Amino acid sequence: MRKGRLAALVAAPMAVAVFASACGGGGSASGEDGIVTLDWNEPENPLVPGNTTEENGSFIIDAMFTGLVKYSAKDFKPENAMAESIETTDNTNFTIKIKPDWTFHDGTPVKAKNFVDAWNYTAYGPNGFQGASFFEQIEGYEVVHPEDPDGEAGPQDPPTPPTKEMSGLKVVDDHTFTVKLKNAFTIFPVVLGYSAYKPLPDVFFADPKGFEQKPVGNGPFMFQDRVPNQELNLVTYDQYKGTDKPEIKGAKFKVYDQLDAAYQDLVSGHLDFLRTIPVSALVGDKWKQDLGERGKEKPGLLTQNMGFPIYDEKFKNPLLRKAISMSIDRKTITEQVFAGGRDPADGFATPAVEGYTPAQCGEACEFNPVKAKEYLAQAGGFQGQLTVETNGDGGHNEWSEAVAANIRQNLGIDVVFTPVPSFGEFRQKANSFQFKGMFRTGWKADYPNLETFLTQLYRTGASSNDYGYSNPAFDAALDKANVAPTIEEATKSYVEAEKLLADDLPVVPLWTQPIQYGFSERIREGEVVPNRELDLTTVRLNP
Amino acid sequence: MGRYLLRRLLQLIPVFIGTTLIIYLLVWALPGDPFAGKCGDRGCPPTYIAEMREKYNLDDPLIVQYFKYLGKLLTGDFGETYAGIKVGELIQNAYPTTIKLAVVALIIEALIGLAAGILTGLRGRGFLDNLVLVSTLFLISLPVFVTGFLLQIVLGVQLDIIKPTVSSEPSIGELIVPGFVLGSLSMAYVARLTRTSLMENRRADYVRTATAKGLEPRRVIGVHLLRNSMIPVITFLGTDLGALMGGAIVTEGVFNIRGIGGLIYKSILTKEGTTVTGIVTLLVLVYLLMNLLVDLLYAVLDPRIRYD
Numbered sequence: 001m002r003k004g005r006l007a008a009l010v011a012a013p014m015a016v017a018v019f020a021s022a023c024g025g026g027g028s029a030s031g032e033d034g035i036v037t038l039d040w041n042e043p044e045n046p047l048v049p050g051n052t053t054e055e056n057g058s059f060i061i062d063a064m065f066t067g068l069v070k071y072s073a074k075d076f077k078p079e080n081a082m083a084e085s086i087e088t089t090d091n092t093n094f095t096i097k098i099k100p101d102w103t104f105h106d107g108t109p110v111k112a113k114n115f116v117d118a119w120n121y122t123a124y125g126p127n128g129f130q131g132a133s134f135f136e137q138i139e140g141y142e143v144v145h146p147e148d149p150d151g152e153a154g155p156q157d158p159p160t161p162p163t164k165e166m167s168g169l170k171v172v173d174d175h176t177f178t179v180k181l182k183n184a185f186t187i188f189p190v191v192l193g194y195s196a197y198k199p200l201p202d203v204f205f206a207d208p209k210g211f212e213q214k215p216v217g218n219g220p221f222m223f224q225d226r227v228p229n230q231e232l233n234l235v236t237y238d239q240y241k242g243t244d245k246p247e248i249k250g251a252k253f254k255v256y257d258q259l260d261a262a263y264q265d266l267v268s269g270h271l272d273f274l275r276t277i278p279v280s281a282l283v284g285d286k287w288k289q290d291l292g293e294r295g296k297e298k299p300g301l302l303t304q305n306m307g308f309p310i311y312d313e314k315f316k317n318p319l320l321r322k323a324i325s326m327s328i329d330r331k332t333i334t335e336q337v338f339a340g341g342r343d344p345a346d347g348f349a350t351p352a353v354e355g356y357t358p359a360q361c362g363e364a365c366e367f368n369p370v371k372a373k374e375y376l377a378q379a380g381g382f383q384g385q386l387t388v389e390t391n392g393d394g395g396h397n398e399w400s401e402a403v404a405a406n407i408r409q410n411l412g413i414d415v416v417f418t419p420v421p422s423f424g425e426f427r428q429k430a431n432s433f434q435f436k437g438m439f440r441t442g443w444k445a446d447y448p449n450l451e452t453f454l455t456q457l458y459r460t461g462a463s464s465n466d467y468g469y470s471n472p473a474f475d476a477a478l479d480k481a482n483v484a485p486t487i488e489e490a491t492k493s494y495v496e497a498e499k500l501l502a503d504d505l506p507v508v509p510l511w512t513q514p515i516q517y518g519f520s521e522r523i524r525e526g527e528v529v530p531n532r533e534l535d536l537t538t539v540r541l542n543p
Numbered sequence: 544m545g546r547y548l549l550r551r552l553l554q555l556i557p558v559f560i561g562t563t564l565i566i567y568l569l570v571w572a573l574p575g576d577p578f579a580g581k582c583g584d585r586g587c588p589p590t591y592i593a594e595m596r597e598k599y600n601l602d603d604p605l606i607v608q609y610f611k612y613l614g615k616l617l618t619g620d621f622g623e624t625y626a627g628i629k630v631g632e633l634i635q636n637a638y639p640t641t642i643k644l645a646v647v648a649l650i651i652e653a654l655i656g657l658a659a660g661i662l663t664g665l666r667g668r669g670f671l672d673n674l675v676l677v678s679t680l681f682l683i684s685l686p687v688f689v690t691g692f693l694l695q696i697v698l699g700v701q702l703d704i705i706k707p708t709v710s711s712e713p714s715i716g717e718l719i720v721p722g723f724v725l726g727s728l729s730m731a732y733v734a735r736l737t738r739t740s741l742m743e744n745r746r747a748d749y750v751r752t753a754t755a756k757g758l759e760p761r762r763v764i765g766v767h768l769l770r771n772s773m774i775p776v777i778t779f780l781g782t783d784l785g786a787l788m789g790g791a792i793v794t795e796g797v798f799n800i801r802g803i804g805g806l807i808y809k810s811i812l813t814k815e816g817t818t819v820t821g822i823v824t825l826l827v828l829v830y831l832l833m834n835l836l837v838d839l840l841y842a843v844l845d846p847r848i849r850y851d
Binding site: 042043054127145227256264422463 | 573
């Protein structure tokens with residue numbers, strides 16, 4: 001058993017790296033075949049447009065389906081896609097004509113009834129689709145989607161609707177249908193680009209379960225195959241009739257659980273598009289050194305705020321809310337905690353939407369500890385302990401603690417940070433109005449208009465108004481905007497409505513999240529929609 | 544031997560039912576409605592929540608839910624995730640990768656660990672012994688993600704020898720570096736365990752007897768000393784294989800290996816109770832079978848152990 005010393009050294013565990021590396025293989029993930037590889041994660045719901053509201057599912061849906069309206073990736077403006085025209089005289093009744101000759105991926109023609117049937121199916125209560133509420137403006141929605149008589153928690157189920165069709169939708173002929181809204185809603189054509197409004201082929205209604213396994217759309221890309229929790233492949237649809245024909249041959253969506261792993265793949269050229277840059281690479285602008293020109297940034301759709309439980313007597317005074325808002329040093333926190341991955345908010349919307357106006361929040365969102373103290377004194381101080389709550393499972397703890405520390409130091413209030421273990425529990429508390437202190441609240445725009453950040457969040461009794469905020473003047477301003485004669489004027493009126501929020505501050509606007517993404521060297525150009533989806537039709541590869 | 548095996552196999556049944564019951568109860572007793580957080584800050588429409596609760600029998604008493612689940616499980620139906628994917632399909636996709644990774648890691652740790660342990664155990668104190676002691680200490684003190692990221696960045700990004708992450712259906716070659724990372728900690732333990740065990744047994748009576756009988760040194764070491772010294776090492780390797788089969792959350796995450804560890808971790812975070820119960824049930828079975836295998840191996844190695 002006598003071996004040379006050299007052999008022993010080889011056997012020493014540390015030397016294995018050399019041996020292992022010799023056996024690994026190099027090579028690139030995607031060759032010259034016109035297929036791009038994108039980072040992705042498992043969608044939370046089946047791939048049906050009306051049931052998909054999160055970003056992984058929407059990424060696929062938007063590539064596979066073309067709705068009436070499409071949001072341009074370049075400037076996020078709505079433009080007609082499948083719609084030939086959307087006409088209205090009173091902003092309540094819309095006549096929608098669709099382009100002829102379009103087909104679904106199974107060869108069947110896209111008709112007006114495919115839109116109407118899809119919308120009715122999504123809105124129908126017993127189907128339990130996530131996107132149902134997107135149809136609540138259409139006449140007859142309450143009939144197909146009745147309220148639970150004793151609330152969500154009660155034992156009774158909502159009654160079965162007498163009909164499956166909303167009275168506001170009428171098919172006129174194969175290529176025309178009409179929509180009647182409950183009230184005038186001028187920006188309705190803008191909303192139509194959202195994924196819940198896409199058409200569904202007849203094969204879906206025949207076999208919804210089978211459709212989930214192999215979805216059939218009418219967009220530029222069609223479904224090829226999918227290995228759950230691993231990857232999903234799309235290929236170009238030859239018969240696509242849109243003007244935005246893709247140049248690439250297809251796309252491979254690869255599931256990554258760790259953003260850092262995806263980033264390493266991007267840097268080493270094994271991944272073509274990464275939609276988020278990990279914080280580890282944002283620190284010291286490492287990503288800009290790694291990627292150079294290929295790393296890009298533009299305004300996104302996400303806002304992060306701290307809400308007040310205005311239903312609680314302690315938080316009724318707007319001056320107190322203003323004092324708290326002004327005691328938070330947004331700039332320092334975005335730089336220290338997020339390494340520049342967030343931009344301080346100066347209003348209630350992100351710069352990506354139509355109607356965003358700089359400095360809408362005014363003085364209230366500026367860091368000014370001296371004035372904050374003055375306002376606090378005028379408001380009569382704050383008695384007792386102020387809690388700052390957030391869900392502990394979403395990576396929000398660090399900045400929430402920083403916010404709590406800011407308020408504590410600058411206002412001299414006893415502030416404690418109290419995380420709730422999971423997002424589910426956090427939402428339950430929000431839904432039942434049980435918060436006792438400030439709580440985290442965020443919002444993602446669904447469509448490119450300021451309205452998406454206003455009505456559902458701050459209107460009296462709105463579905464996501466977790467604050468118990470109610471201001472008749474604000475509601476009236478929204479009503480005025482909803483019936484404005486043109487989209488431009490409507491948007492102007494929404495800006496006025498947003499201005500009213502700055503006086504009341506139902507939430508403390510904290511920051512918005514820009515999208516930071518990276519391409520591989522293979523990609524010459526490509527436009528990313530502010531919802532972090534790469535518009536695959538705009539991708540051009542290097543020769 | 545046959546009766547012993549049968550008895551052990553029968554014992555698996557109550558253990559299986561007990562563990563699945565406990566897992567099921569624990570998973571679904573977690574606070575927070577799994578659907579309350581499904582739709583982001585927007586919140587889900589009540590009809591969606593009602594539909595999902597009905598689909599997963601969440602309105603029944605917990606014990607009724609469990610038996611409904613168990614009934615389906617016995618027919619081979621693991622249920623579905625909230626996204627409508629069959630849990631059985633997920634396991635089927637992920638498990639071969641996990642087994643491959645586990646075997647690669649086990650082979651690496653056994654080969655290198657045993658070699659280092661035997662060399663130092665037989666030779667005793669000296670430069671080599673110290674080298675192994677120091678390098679194993681170094682490996683034990685390094686967290687797995689540090690080893691993982693280090694090798695990934697150096698070999699994958701800077702030297703471009705390997706791909707930083709593995710493909711969806713990884714080959715054995717792709718899994719060598721992740722396997723090394725995964726097995727590095729146990730490799731150190733194996734080396735130390737082998738060394739200690741050999742050093743102890745070298746002075747045992749039976750070794751002296753064997754030498755006194757005039758056997759060749761090679762036979763004394765190979766047949767008598769090594770075989771007896773391997774018992775604690777085999778126990779360790781057996782339980783380690785069981786643990787490796789349960790997936791490796793950190794290593795899988797670093798190299799984006801689509802194995803069982805990452806799947807279960809993600810399912811816990813998203814409260815996919817059906818997936819968690821399904822996988823853990825399977826892991827319990829794997830663990831029980833691994834233990835049985837180790838027990839049977841004892842009898843092969845040690846003639847004093849008999850099972851009847």
